[in-house]
Amino acid sequence: MQQSGQASATSLPIGSDADLAWVRQQVRQCAAQLGFGLVQQTKLVTAASELARNTLVHGGGGRAEITPLDNGRTRGLRMCFIDSGPGIRDLELAMTDGYTTGGGLGLGLSGAKRLVHEFSVDTEPGRGTTVTAVAWVAQVPASRPGVR
Amino acid sequence: MRVSEQDAAGSAPQIVGSFLEQRKEQIAQRWADAPLFRSVFTVSRDEAVEACKAVVEALSEVAVSGRLEDVRAPGFGTVREQLGRMSATRARTGSTPAQIAEEVAGLRAPAVELLREEFADPATPQAHECVLALTLLLGTLRLVVMETALDANAELIERQRQQLLEVATPVIKLWEGTVAVPLIGTLDSARSQVVMESLLEAIVDQRARYAILDITGVPTVDSLVAQHLMKTVAAARLMGAECIVSGIRPAIAQTIVQLGIDLGSVLTRASLSDALAYALGKQGIEVSRADAGASAR
């Protein structure tokens, strides 16, 4: 239906507080363009903030990749957070509510997972971590009302 | 033009492709009278002919590309949207995807008839091969239409589901500073999202201090529903409003206890009026009978 608008991935560095702000801003903008509603946008930006901070604090920095998706039925957004830090030793423990090593509330991974539709963590001790989160636009946008 | 022996070098799909291109006008004229196009383009026959031509062109392109059986062939891309609109129109008048597909099948006979006329001797193996190729191609078209029809249906259902969600969750202002949502029916995740959003919006709009979730019309409360309720209560509290859950029928109260669901800090009242009385009382509003306290005002 539309060939345009299917932009490729945007890669953003994560190396400082200011980068976190930039990632949030980019995710917000991208989600708004894809037609996510305000609540979903807020959830996505919050998830991005949690995950990007993990990349910064635990992974020693890295990058975020934001990719718009279109499965033919609805549009979505994929966010990958990639670092080559120490990795996560016990993933199950790290995914537990309240577990923290970074002085936060321990809701980073487990909380972010609840804010998106698909969530996966690929990690190897000593090699780094890639967290991937995908969300789909919940409602069919009213692009084609009943009668034309 | 007649397919002569010299053309024999061309493969069947190529021949069908050029046949479609050259006989576009005639095929379109015949198809325009077929039920599929006639019932969609009720106003103008010319429009139907144009639509048919577009489909024939697409088929010709697919034939030339040799991907006769590929519903993803790029050639179909150009007419997919048009076919989708046609299926949607048919679907709205009550046709099922199967009926629509049947109508597409009806396009085969006129096209094959024209193709046969191209051959001096329709009994040659080459003629058979071409008819077979055209039949295959039209079968693929049928699948494409079927697919677009199903998509159109899914879209329709999704739209109705959305409308239902919105209709089913009105937020009512009961009093200055008090809003309520009477929940009726099953409370699934999608629905509870809508309830939560509209309730919170109402709290802002009405500057409400109290929000009542009345579940009198909710048939069962399982742990998932309880979780939804508690989330709504927690979100309202973050915004500075107190949430009261009312209308917990005895049977539901029992289930909640038996399931071991902890409604925790959620404030509950037996009925909507009890909840309203609580909210009013907390705001220092007293309601009394006019005759009992005649001197009051």
Next chain:
Amino acid sequence: MNQPTPGQPAVPVLALGDVLLVSLQGELHDGMAEQLQHDITSRVATSGVTGVVIDISGVEIVDSFLGRVLAEIASTARLLAARTVLAGMRPAVAITLVELGLTLPGLVTALDVDRAMELLSRGGS
């Protein structure tokens, strides 16, 4: 260009009678949030205010980091005998926080700054 300018304006902290009014706006860096926590705490300690109102109606997202900072401001202020009210959280933010699992149970909340002031002046808890 993609780096916000350094030296961002600090978050304004306003004294209204014996209440500190803090109005958060837009994008808040982690560093700024921590700076703010420090500022508020020292202002409470030195000025002897009895209440702190944090207006977050201009904040588009609250993540677990900012959530923790807000909760800590409230607990610290309480130790210094001041009550904190979080005012004006947007619906989308509230829904997201609940989904995130962050219900901030220790924080007193209000619909907007007026209500927060009202709450503090009533003295009830």
